[in-house]
Amino acid sequence: MEQKTKIHAEDGKQEMVITREFDLPLELLFRAYEEPGIVEQWMGTKVLKLESKNHGSYQFETTDPKGNKHRFNGAIHELSPNRKIIRTFEMENTPFGVQLEVLEFEKLTEETSKLNMHVIYESVAQRDQILKLPFVQGINWAHNRLQEIAGKLKPS
Amino acid sequence: MTAGAIASNFDSARPTISKHLQILTECELVEQQQKGREIYYHLNAKKMKTVADFIEPFRKMWDDRFNRLESVMKNYKPKK
Numbered sequence: 001m002e003q004k005t006k007i008h009a010e011d012g013k014q015e016m017v018i019t020r021e022f023d024l025p026l027e028l029l030f031r032a033y034e035e036p037g038i039v040e041q042w043m044g045t046k047v048l049k050l051e052s053k054n055h056g057s058y059q060f061e062t063t064d065p066k067g068n069k070h071r072f073n074g075a076i077h078e079l080s081p082n083r084k085i086i087r088t089f090e091m092e093n094t095p096f097g098v099q100l101e102v103l104e105f106e107k108l109t110e111e112t113s114k115l116n117m118h119v120i121y122e123s124v125a126q127r128d129q130i131l132k133l134p135f136v137q138g139i140n141w142a143h144n145r146l147q148e149i150a151g152k153l154k155p156s
Numbered sequence: 157m158t159a160g161a162i163a164s165n166f167d168s169a170r171p172t173i174s175k176h177l178q179i180l181t182e183c184e185l186v187e188q189q190q191k192g193r194e195i196y197y198h199l200n201a202k203k204m205k206t207v208a209d210f211i212e213p214f215r216k217m218w219d220d221r222f223n224r225l226e227s228v229m230k231n232y233k234p235k236k
Contacts, residue, residue: 005219007211020222028229038232042225115222134213 009131014124016131018117026107029115030082033103045072053079058087074098082107089119096130097122158194 009016022029032038036047045060048071059073074088085103090096102118121127163173177197180186184203189196 003215003219005215005222007215007218009211018218020218022222022226022229024226024229028232029225031232032225032229038228041228042221044224131211131214134217135210138213 009127012124014122014127015118015120016127018119019114020117021108021112021114023111024113025111026082026105026113029113030105033085034079034081051076074101097126099126099130157197159197162197 005018005020007016007018024032032042034052036050039045039050039060040047043060045062048059048061050056050058050060053076056076056079057074058076059071061069061071063069071092073090073092076085076087078084078086083105085101085105087101087103088098089101090098099122100120102120104116104118106114106116108114119127121130159170159174159177162177163170166173168176177186181188181197184200187198187200189198
């Protein structure tokens with residue numbers, strides 16, 4: 001099956017491209033990025049601030065399963081309705097630095113659209129570290145589960 | 157495929173292709189098989205999958221997120 005979301009990350013480069021085609025008209029896709037209430041629903045975050053305009057800024061907050069709060073923020077350099085968003089993104093209190101995101105929205109048909117997300121990192125190492133995060137989290141999760149299960153196997 | 161057959165699909169010079177194949181072989185992404193005078197190259201699908209898997213959780217995270225976006229917007233009633 002053709003994958004709807006594609007990641008293109010060439011070796012040794014400090015950038016990555018994420019593309020996705022949506023069964024949504026372009027206007028609805030763009031609105032999902034513009035309106036705080038909608039962003040909250042699909043990103044699973046609390047939107048503390050979202051100024052959808054040129055030279056605006058945003059701040060989101062997520063709560064992990066342990067109840068720890070993580071904040072993300074960035075500046076919106078450009079917002080051209082139904083066309084383009086250029087913004088920065090930073091995870092607060094982490095060593096991952098700042099990334100530049102160029103989001104391009106494209107109409108395919110009346111009912112479908114495409115998002116092209118070009119992300120540029122401060123360095124190759126930083127990109128690779130972020131790329132690995134969900135992988136590492138997955139392994140940690142598996143280890144924790146293993147420990148949990150093993151903990152229950154104490155000899156009686 | 158032979159190195160010649162592979163090279164015919166690219167604009168790069170033959171030695172460049174050979175060098176690439178040598179590196180891919182070292183990484184075990186392709187395997188060599190000697191048949192008479194020719195060396196045939198095969199994809200090592202298993203190894204390819206390992207390399208792809210490394211990015212897969214990241215892709216999955218975005219895929220889940222975008223699937224959510226899609227379903228949220230499908231139920232969205234625009235205020236006119």
